[in-house]
Amino acid sequence: MLKNLLSVISRQITAPKNSMLGRKGEKKACRYLKQNSYAVLERNWKSHPYEIDIICMDKKNKELVFVEVKTRHNEDREQSLEAFTPKKQQNIIKGATLYLNQKGLWDHPCRFDLICINGETLELEHFCNVITQ
Template structure:
């Protein structure tokens, strides 16, 4: 049981690293990763110009046909929003516009991973 959990954790870490590299190639500046607070966790915090971007990373295997947004349930969205609010408060960044993105990482053929990026996947008013 523990080995499987450790394997999933490692897989998640690799997916987050791949997502951070992908976002950097797309021009975003990653300013934080794995921010934990009582309300939840933010996988990646990045800056896209003057906009702060909170990115949820989802790994899906080749046999998964699930849309990555389907795995980011309304409950998960609320946890991300709470964590983002805490991050903004702690770092006094309320003046910046924000958005929530989801990036799905899956195994690729020629490259190690492929990314599917959903910008503005949801907003804090949902």
């Protein structure tokens, strides 16, 4: 029981810190996307139980892009990549399906990207078309 209590307390202490880091990462990702010919359409789009960090339009390729942002304190990029689990990928696909239905955009080309932001300097890496079906 003590172990469970300590786990709950630990989550309550780190959750706001992680949430703040995540928002900071998403803000940096949006700036990066805008500087690289993307139009940000939505941030933190939600349709229970799904959430997509950023939905944007790649103006060069005329593609609708669903972006997952992974921000980590440390500089280990592998940890960011590992956090993009198959379950997370399936949830993004399901969320994108709902978004396309709601907006009537099924005729639009789409892709899924991943942006990893790591370390104190918030180094950014952009991976395009990370989910293929």
